[in-house]
Amino acid sequence: MQNSYVKSASEIAVMKRAAAITDDVFDCVLAALDEGVSEKEIAALIEKEFSARGAEGTSFDTIVAFGAGGAEPHHVPADTRLERGMFVTVDMGCVVEGLCSDFTRTVAFWEPDAEMKAAYDSVYRARKAGVASVGDGVPCKDVDAAARGILSEDGYAEYFVHGTGHGVGSLIHEPPTLNATSEDVLRCGQVVTVEPGVYFPGKFGVRIEDMVAVGENRPFSRHSTELIVIG
Numbered sequence: 510m511q512n513s514y515v516k517s518a519s520e521i522a523v524m525k526r527a528a529a530i531t532d533d534v535f536d537c538v539l540a541a542l543d544e545g546v547s548e549k550e551i552a553a554l555i556e557k558e559f560s561a562r563g564a565e566g567t568s569f570d571t572i573v574a575f576g577a578g579g580a581e582p583h584h585v586p587a588d589t590r591l592e593r594g595m596f597v598t599v600d601m602g603c604v605v606e607g608l609c610s611d612f613t614r615t616v617a618f619w620e621p622d623a624e625m626k627a628a629y630d631s632v633y634r635a636r637k638a639g640v641a642s643v644g645d646g647v648p649c650k651d652v653d654a655a656a657r658g659i660l661s662e663d664g665y666a667e668y669f670v671h672g673t674g675h676g677v678g679s680l681i682h683e684p685p686t687l688n689a690t691s692e693d694v695l696r697c698g699q700v701v702t703v704e705p706g707v708y709f710p711g712k713f714g715v716r717i718e719d720m721v722a723v724g725e726n727r728p729f730s731r732h733s734t735e736l737i738v739i740g
């Protein structure tokens with residue numbers, strides 16, 4: 510199993526194309542976020558824009574979550590309408606030549622409160638630490654520990670309710686698994702996600718996700734992870 514799920518250079522190039530399409534679609538999302546728009550409308554826009562850019566489809570059911578919806582890691586887009594002071598979490602990906610992309614950003618619609626800013630900052634640093642820890646021969650549980658350690662230090666341990674990431678390729682979720690109990694070890698050429706998040710039921714959530722090829726340590730996405738405030 511040590512060398513399984515390693516991608517060829519050409520497969521990684523295809524996955525970067527899928528990530529670039531995803532980046533362009535996220536630009537469309539940012540332009541469309543406006544007071545009163547619904548989660549379902551944004552999700553429909555995402556599907557349309559992926560298709561317009563030649564993607565074969567979405568790599569999983571697109572997540573668009575406003576406000577309290579963001580506290581559910583697998584939120585299903587609903588008729589909730591965007592209001593000032595909400596976080597917006599978008600988790601999406603597309604398929605190009607049979608290979609998947611996976612990308613999440615959380616942005617603020619109008620100025621977030623201090624609690625939201627603090628949570629965002631912690632997830633921001635957790636994602637950064639997780640990505641920095643990715644490398645050939647690194648135990649996957651160490652990547653999880655790098656991200657989880659930041660959130661724990663900041664008092665968010667109990668709000669980070671899932672693993673830090675997963676392999677991605679022809680399947681949206683494939684080995685290796687990046688969580689606290691994983692026995693997997695990273696190998697050069699694997700492509701993994703780093704996606705810490707915190708979730709406050711009934712209030713809001715934050716997740717930031719990037720794909721990275723082991724051995725590169727540079728996220729596929731061109732989008733910054735600094736907090737974007739719209740409005």
Ligand SMILES: [Mn+2]
Pocket residue numbers: 611612702704718
């Ligand atoms: Mn993911």
